[in-house]
Amino acid sequence: MAGLTRLNRRDFLRIGGTGVAGVIAGQAWPYTPAWAAEGAKAPAYPVTDIGPLAAVPQGAAIEFNYPDAESPAVMIRLAEGAKDGIGPGNAVVAYSTLCTHKGCSVAFHPEHKLLICPCHWSTFDPAKAGGIVIGQASQPLPQIELRVAGGNVQAVGVKGLIYGRHTNII
Numbered sequence: 098m099a100g101l102t103r104l105n106r107r108d109f110l111r112i113g114g115t116g117v118a119g120v121i122a123g124q125a126w127p128y129t130p131a132w133a134a135e136g137a138k139a140p141a142y143p144v145t146d147i148g149p150l151a152a153v154p155q156g157a158a159i160e161f162n163y164p165d166a167e168s169p170a171v172m173i174r175l176a177e178g179a180k181d182g183i184g185p186g187n188a189v190v191a192y193s194t195l196c197t198h199k200g201c202s203v204a205f206h207p208e209h210k211l212l213i214c215p216c217h218w219s220t221f222d223p224a225k226a227g228g229i230v231i232g233q234a235s236q237p238l239p240q241i242e243l244r245v246a247g248g249n250v251q252a253v254g255v256k257g258l259i260y261g262r263h264t265n266i267i
């Protein structure tokens with residue numbers, strides 16, 4: 098940062114915020130997980146039991162956290178099949194509930210069959226891989242990868258980057 102103090106205003110404006118960001122990026126990023134700093138491969142996602150598949154009624158939204166306690170998610174049983182859904186009719190899916198716009202909590206609205214953010218009304222389709230229907234968000238909701246093992250639904254991975262993170266496993 099000492100180099101920055103030698104820049105006069107004209108130099109600063111010429112280089113621009115991007116150049117300054119590049120200088121800052123050269124410093125150690127304070128949120129780099131230990132495994133990334135050591136150059137290791139990302140750790141595998143945990144396998145987390147969510148609950149019995151039979152206990153998920155149609156239209157239900159069951160909240161859980163994945164891949165860690167700070168990452169809220171919801172499992173939904175839709176009326177029809179969904180992309181990468183599991184269970185009867187491939188109708189069970191799960192998503193991070195952190196809106197990809199600015200991180201507010203989206204909620205499932207069974208009457209619309211959509212996940213809707215109350216902050217700026219970004220709306221996501223759980224039947225279409227969390228794709229954006231309308232709103233400020235520019236990325237789909239991260240989809241939680243599910244499987245059924247012994248009648249239980251398990252979360253086993255995430256497709257897409259959870260809001261506010263630069264890696265899903267921290």
Ligand code: FES
Nearest residue numbers: 196198199214217
């Ligand atoms: S935070 Fe969800 S639409 Fe803005």
